[in-house]
Amino acid sequence: MQHLFNRWPQVRNAVSSAKHIALFLDFDGTLAPFRRRPSQVKPLGPTLQTVLERLSGCDRLYGYIVSGRPLHQLREVVPLRNFKLLGLHGWEGLRRPSLVKELRLLRKAKRLLAEGLSPESRIWVEDKHLALAVHYREASARDIRQGWEVVEDILRTVEPSIHLLQGEKVWELLPRRIDGKGPAVSAVLAGLPRSTLPIFVGDSMTDESAFRIMPRGLTIHVGEKLPTQARFYLRNPGEVRTFLWKLDGVLRLAQ
Numbered sequence: 005m006q007h008l009f010n011r012w013p014q015v016r017n018a019v020s021s022a023k024h025i026a027l028f029l030d031f032d033g034t035l036a037p038f039r040r041r042p043s044q045v046k047p048l049g050p051t052l053q054t055v056l057e058r059l060s061g062c063d064r065l066y067g068y069i070v071s072g073r074p075l076h077q078l079r080e081v082v083p084l085r086n087f088k089l090l091g092l093h094g095w096e097g098l099r100r101p102s103l104v105k106e107l108r109l110l111r112k113a114k115r116l117l118a119e120g121l122s123p124e125s126r127i128w129v130e131d132k133h134l135a136l137a138v139h140y141r142e143a144s145a146r147d148i149r150q151g152w153e154v155v156e157d158i159l160r161t162v163e164p165s166i167h168l169l170q171g172e173k174v175w176e177l178l179p180r181r182i183d184g185k186g187p188a189v190s191a192v193l194a195g196l197p198r199s200t201l202p203i204f205v206g207d208s209m210t211d212e213s214a215f216r217i218m219p220r221g222l223t224i225h226v227g228e229k230l231p232t233q234a235r236f237y238l239r240n241p242g243e244v245r246t247f248l249w250k251l252d253g254v255l256r257l258a259q
């Protein structure tokens with residue numbers, strides 16, 4: 005895998021010759037560095053906000069933020085007018101059939117998690133209404149092993165309507181019909197001109213399904229640890245910010 009900036013001439017050509025561009029950005033770990041809890045992550049800083057506003061002012065660019073956060077939370081940390089926000093891995097903001105049975109099963113799973121997880125384990129459950137995120141960033145290896153056993157047991161009782169999505173130090177229990185960023189991004193691209201160049205930037209396992217559906221897109225993994233389907237990588241959110249400014253420069257030159 006290549007560092008994106010080492011291949012910049014190639015990337016610049018692809019961008020400047022594209023008639024339309026769809027820019028998909030993940031939020032946590034991609035635009036914003038991780039904090040111990042998602043609630044501690046600060047909203048976009050002024051530099052990022054400026055560059056994203058500039059990008060969204062470009063006629064041939066469609067901008068999307070695709071996050072695992074629920075939409076109402078995403079709106080608080082990404083106060084952008086011209087980017088479309090897609091919450092819960094693309095489910096919120098696109099398609100919303102009702103998920104009555106799944107909601108009932110998630111309530112059951114929440115009850116079982118409260119009974120099964122030890123309060124001392126530093127594993128905690130975030131209730132996103134249509135999903136339960138079991139965060140283990142702060143837990144010890146032993147607690148993670150025990151926590152995983154609890155989650156596995158619960159999964160057996162709520163499958164197949166509920167499935168597991170592995171995130172960055174988080175196990176997420178979701179309705180199976182919320183099938184991840186790949187299908188969501190496919191649905192968005194199906195509504196855009198065929199000549200659109202898709203760009204996707206993301207850091208975790210939940211972004212891999214999006215990388216897979218755009219084999220000719222500009223796929224960028226953030227971080228150096230994970231095996232990934234992306235073609236390029238950037239080291240951290242700081243480099244993502246640099247990339248966005250470079251992208252803005254190319255688009256403005258080509259205008």
Ligand SMILES: [Mg+2]
Nearest residue numbers: 030032033207
């Ligand atoms: Mg992320």
